[in-house]
Amino acid sequence: MNRRSILQRTAALPVALALAGCSAPGTGTDGTDERTDGRGNEVPGTGDESAGSVPIPMLEDPPDAVYLPGHRKSMRVLEPIAAGDSMVAPMLTYPHPFWVVTGTDRELVEPADDRGIHLMLVCWDPETGVVLPGDAEPRVTITHDGDEIASRRLWPMLSQEMGVHFGDNLSLREDGTHTVSVELPPLPTRRTGTLAGRFTDGGTATFEFTYDQAFREDVVDGFELLERERWGDRGALEPMTDGDGETAMPAEIPYSALPPADEYPGTRLVDPNADPATDEPPRSGDAAFVVTLLEPGSRLADGDDRYLLVSPRTPYNRVPLPTMSLRAVVERDGDPVVDSLELPETLDAEYGLHYGASLASGRQGDSVTIFVDSPPQATRHQGYETAFFEMEPLDVVVPPA
Structure with a gap:
């Protein structure tokens, strides 16, 4: 949390927001707004309607798992642009809270200013449609009328609606046309198959957007509150890939969903219990x-070795979990065969983002324990901020053929 100075305040949206299906908020004796989340918990507000804001619903005690937040965001999608070997889709919405992860700690980041945007970038390989992971954080520089407004690297992020992307809140002083320069660094993630040798030089791109009252009203108009009884329930919002208009991702912008489990080749290891x-x-x-x-001689393995492929993903939308540190221990008849096998993060066009390594020996009945030395270091949007932290070792076995 030392990478950037963080200011915290009440998360808010413009007051033009219509609280669909909700009664008007009351005011407490101390002058603050009194609202409740789906569990009956109070959601504090600013108490200052002249500031033109109302709070985004936040749960005080969400489950330690993936859960449904209280709302679905609205956004404006801009035209995708090329940046070196990659395609980049810029998306804009209102500033909102997120959680930065450092090791096993997380810290809430709330918007420093209501006046601004949350800028998001989805980066992908146009040849295969594979979304790039969070190892190469793009730098954005925003100018207005020739003056630099901000220059920073965007956080790698996980969102139920957006999947894997990069983003941050940015304060804007004035209305008008803003120019954004994007610098993509080389991708350090190990790459295999058709992705090997690509994304080594990074790339640059430039786009413009207009920030004005029409934009603010547009993104707020698409803000959607979920039914209160669903807030905090186990589950996830659907990816923002359905629907029409500026509040949904066009079909040409991929969502970072991994293949279903039954589409992976080789022998799937199972929980013996x-x-x-x-x-x-x-x-x-x-x-x-x-x-x-994977079978001996797989293109991912060394020589005639087998390949141990581990694909962690979110439990509902199959979003890959990037920037983890994994290793495996293999035992046979109670004796260690492999004491500690490091599983580097790997990007493959066929199997997506995963963690894997060659394994010289692996046969029926072997026990494999996957240790999570570091959970996903990606910044979390609401609904993911409490999951993927307490990750106990995973014990699986090679089943009979």
């Missing part, structure tokens, strides 16, 4: 783990 009738991947910290042992 799970009900054999279920086909769900085992979980740790509410993350689903697809673990498969």
Whole structure:
């Protein structure tokens, strides 16, 4: 949390927001607004309607798992642009809270200013549609009438609606046309298959957007409150890939969903204590783990070795969990075969973002323990901020053929 100075305040939206299906908020004796979340908890407000803001619903005691937030965001999608080997889709919405992760700690970041935007970038490979992970944080520089407004690297982020992307809140002093220069650094993530040797030089791009009253009203108009009884329920919002207009991602912008578990080749490793009738991947910290042992001679393995592929993902939308640190221990008949196998983060066009390494020996009945030495370091949007932290070792076995 030393990378950037962070100011915290009440998360807010312009007062033009219509609280669909909600009664008007009351005012407490201390002058603050009294609102409640879906669990009956009070949501503090600014108490100053002249500031033109009302609070975004925040849960005081969300579950330690993926959950439904109280609202769905609205955004404006700009035309995708090329930046080196990558395509970049800029998206804009209102400033809102998020959580920065450092190790196993998280810290709430609230907007420093109501007047501004939350800028998001989705970066992907135009040849395969694979969304790039969070290892290469783009730098954005915003100017207005020739004056520099801000220059910073964007956070790698996880969002239920947006999947893997980069973003941050940015304060804007004046209305008008703003120019954004984007610098993508080289991608340090290990790349295999058709992605090997690509994204080594980074890239640059420039786009413009207009920030004015029409924009503010537009993004607020699309703000949607969920039914109160659903706030905090286990589940996730659907990806923002359906629908028409400026509040949904066009079809050409990919969502970072991984393949379903049954589409991975090789031998899927299973939890020996799970009900054999279920086909769900085992979980740790509410993350689903697809673990498969590819056949000898796989293109991902060294020589005739097998390849241990571990694909952690969110439990509902199959969003990959980037920037983790994983290792595996393999035992046979109670004796160690591999003491500690590091599983580097890897990007593959066919299998997506995963963690994997060659394994010289792996056979039926072997026990494999996956250790999570570091949980996903991506910044979290609401609904993900409490999940993927307490990640116990995952014990799986190689089942009979």
